[in-house]
Amino acid sequence: MLAGLARWLLGSVTFSVFPQGGRRGAGERFFSLAARSGASLWGVRRRGEAFSASVRAGQYAGLRAPARRAGVRLRVSRRNGLPFWLRACRRRKGLVAGGALAAALLLWMPSCIWSVNVAGVSGPQAQELLAQAELLGLFPGVPRGDIDPDLLQQSLMRRYPDAGWISVNTRGSVATITLSERVETPPVKESGRYYNVKAARAGQVVSIHATEGEAAVSPGDAVAEGQLLISGVWEDVYGASHLSHAAGEVLARTQRTAEAEVPLRQTIREPTGETVERRSLRVFSLQFPLTAVPAPQEGYSCTARVETLSFGGVSLPVSLYIERWEGFQEREVVLTEEEAAAQAWREIQAQTDAWEGVELLRAEERAAVQGGVYRLQVQYTGLENIAVESEIFTGGGDEMTGDSNVG
Numbered sequence: 001m002l003a004g005l006a007r008w009l010l011g012s013v014t015f016s017v018f019p020q021g022g023r024r025g026a027g028e029r030f031f032s033l034a035a036r037s038g039a040s041l042w043g044v045r046r047r048g049e050a051f052s053a054s055v056r057a058g059q060y061a062g063l064r065a066p067a068r069r070a071g072v073r074l075r076v077s078r079r080n081g082l083p084f085w086l087r088a089c090r091r092r093k094g095l096v097a098g099g100a101l102a103a104a105l106l107l108w109m110p111s112c113i114w115s116v117n118v119a120g121v122s123g124p125q126a127q128e129l130l131a132q133a134e135l136l137g138l139f140p141g142v143p144r145g146d147i148d149p150d151l152l153q154q155s156l157m158r159r160y161p162d163a164g165w166i167s168v169n170t171r172g173s174v175a176t177i178t179l180s181e182r183v184e185t186p187p188v189k190e191s192g193r194y195y196n197v198k199a200a201r202a203g204q205v206v207s208i209h210a211t212e213g214e215a216a217v218s219p220g221d222a223v224a225e226g227q228l229l230i231s232g233v234w235e236d237v238y239g240a241s242h243l244s245h246a247a248g249e250v251l252a253r254t255q256r257t258a259e260a261e262v263p264l265r266q267t268i269r270e271p272t273g274e275t276v277e278r279r280s281l282r283v284f285s286l287q288f289p290l291t292a293v294p295a296p297q298e299g300y301s302c303t304a305r306v307e308t309l310s311f312g313g314v315s316l317p318v319s320l321y322i323e324r325w326e327g328f329q330e331r332e333v334v335l336t337e338e339e340a341a342a343q344a345w346r347e348i349q350a351q352t353d354a355w356e357g358v359e360l361l362r363a364e365e366r367a368a369v370q371g372g373v374y375r376l377q378v379q380y381t382g383l384e385n386i387a388v389e390s391e392i393f394t395g396g397g398d399e400m401t402g403d404s405n406v407g
Contacts, residue, residue, distance in 0.1 A: 007056070007081065008080070008081045008082060009081065009082050010056055010057060010058065010081060010082075010083070011056070011057030011058070011079070011080070011081030011082060011083035011084055012054050012055065012056060012057055012079075012080050012081050013054065013055055013056075013057050013060040013076055013078070013079055013080075014043070014052065014053070014054045014076070014077050014078040014079075014080070015052070015053065015054075015055070015060070015063075015074050015075060015076050015077060016050060016051070016052045016074070016075045016077055017030055017031075017050060017051040017052070017053070017067075017072050017073075017074060018049075018050050018072060018073045018074075018075065019049050019050075019071065019072050019073075020071050020072060020073055021071065023071050024049070026049075026070050026071045026072050027046070027049060027050070027051045027070075027072060029069075029070040029071075030051075030066055030067055030070035030072045031044065031051070031053070033066035033069055033070055034055075034063055034066045036066075037062055037063075037065070037066055038059075038062075039055055039056075039059045039062060039063060039066075040055065040056055040059065041053045041054065041055050042054055042055075052077070057079070057081060057083055057084070060076075110172075110173060111143055111144055111145070112141055112142065112143055112144060112173060112284075113138070113139070113140060113141065113142050113143075113144060113147065113170065113173055113174070113175050113317075114140060114173035114174060114315075114316060114317045115140055115173070115174055115175070115308070115315035115316060115317055116130060116133060116138055116139060116140060116174075116175045116176075116177065117174065117175070117176045117177070117315060118130060118176075118177050118178075118179070119176055119177070119178040119179070120178050120179040120180055120181070121179050125179075129156075129160075129177060129179060130177075132156060132159055132160075133152070133156065133168075133177060136152055136155050136156070137152070138152055138168070138175060138177075140284045140317035141284025141286075141317060144170060144173075147170060147175070149168040149169065149170060150168075152168045153166055153167060153168045156168070156177070160179070162182060163179055163180065163181065163182060164180040164181055164182035165178075165179075165180040166178070166179050166180070174315070193245070193391060194232045194243040194244060194245055194246075194391070194392040195232050195245050195246055195247070195389040195390060195391050195392060196213070196228055196229075196230065196231055196232045196233075196246050196389070196390050196392055197210075197213065197228075197229045197230035197231075197232075197246045197247065197248055197250070197387045197388065197389055197390070198226055198227060198228055198229060198387075198388055198389075198390045199223045199224065199225055199226060199227045199229055199250070199252075199386045199387075199388070200225070200386045200387070200388040201225055201252075201254050201384075201386050202222075202223065202224050202225045202254065202255075203222075203223060203252035203253050203254035203255070203384075203386055204220065204221070204222050204223075204252055204253045205217050205218065205219050205220065205221045205222075205223060205229075205250060205251075205252050206219060206251045206252055206253060206383065207219055207249075207250075207251045208229065208230070208248065208249075208250045208251075209248050209249045209250075210230045210246070210247075210248035211247045211248045212230075212232075212244055212245055212246055212247045212248070213230040213231055213232045213234065213244055213245075213246025213247065213248065214230065214231045214234050214246075215229070215230055215231075215248075216228045216229055216230060216231050217229055217250075223252065223386075229248075229250045229386075229387055230246040230247070230248045230250070230387070231246060232244050232245060232246035232392055233392070243392060246389070247389070248387060249385050249387055250385060250386055250387040251383060251384070251385055251386075252383070252384065252385075252386045253361070253381055253382070253383055254358075254381070254382055254383075254384055254386065255379060255380070255381060255382075256355065256358070256379070256380045256382060257377065257378070257379050257380070258348045258351040258352055258377075258378050258380065259348075259375070259376065259377045259378075260343075260344040260345075260347035260348050260351075260375075260376045261344075261373050261374070261375050261376075262335070262340040262343045262344045262347075262373065262374045262376075263372060263373050263374075264334055264335050264337075264340055264369070264372050264373065264374060265332065265333075265334050265335075265372060266332070266333055266335065267330050267331070267332050267333075268330070268331055268332075268333055269301075269328040269329070269330055269331075270328060270329055270330075270331055271326060271327065271328050272299075272327040272328060272329055273327070274300075274326070274327035275324060275325065275326050275327070276293055276295075276296055276300065276324075276325040276327075277291070277293075277322065277323065277324050277325070278291050278293050278295065278322075278323040278325070279291050279320060279321070279322050279323075280320075280321045281318070281319075281320060281321075282306075282318070282319045282320075282321050283317060283318050284317045287321065295323070295325070296325050296327075299327055299328060299329065300325040300326060300327050300328070301325070301326055301328060302323055302324070302325050302326075303323075303324050303326075304321065304322065304323045304324070305322050305324075306319050306320070306321055306322075307319060307320040307322065335374075337369060337374065340369075340374035341367065341374065341376065344367075344374055344375075344376040345376070348376060348378055352380070355382070357384055357385060358382040358383070358384045359382055359383040359384065360380050360381075360382045361380075361381045361382055361383055362380070362381040363378050363379070363380050363381075364378070364379045365377065365378045365379075366378075366379075
């Protein structure tokens, strides 16, 4: 293998040997004289009185003297190796330029970030995280030396304060951003801090379960917002007051109101069926259009998607960006009262879905059309836990200030 590599680097010439004048033994005499001159021959083959062999490219010219003395004629059948390839490339300047460019790219690309991946989240959250990272300087094509993972991690943490942890790791030409959601832990009872439990909303108490502290209300009592429900101040058998961290659950019937307004005269969009698709190729941060269709100006809505190429499970810095424009026309419609009511109820449903921890028991609705607008108001009676902790502030010693057992 090493000998073959050396011959390719130095170049080789394969030639044929033909005796002149029908001389017998001329071929054998030629090879004997060539060996005495120091030529390195290999692959010698005989076909009748003719021979073929190979020699280093730099030694072929020195075979002319032995050929004259032996009375043979030489004919080149093949030239092989790096010197002849380079000589051919001189006439192909485009090939030389392409090879030089490819070599430069191979040397440059390992020093850059090829792709940026996101772990821990997906969909719109991942796209938003990639957009924020790009604003901070991390994107396909950026030199690895320009990226400080620790500084980038701190910047992303400031932009996502609700995240549990964000890490930025670079391995080879791939950068990975990992986002971990914050895990909520139960509140720790701090030493030296005391709490009452008060009402978060007005309502009528249905049940009260005090795990710590003393209940200040009973089932059936009507309470106002902010009223004391479970006291963190209690007295022992000797009449001395003590503080504790009151806790518990207080279920109460509460009143909540949801409202919606729907104009009877509305402007809606209807699709026309016309579509325009535009494609472009993104290489690192460069974008090359693949279609000559201009972007529509008005009367179209656009949706876009990105298809990233990958190889061996690794995302490449090459992606296909596809825009799809769909035509629409605006038309004014007048809703009937039934259609407006259906739309209003959908808005009411969206509001009630946001009420977490509330069991709806009864609903009373009021609907009216005023000034071309359908107005719907629904008053709900629900069952929910209205207990919320409120810290008791003490002014030092045994004296209590601010929040106290009075409520």
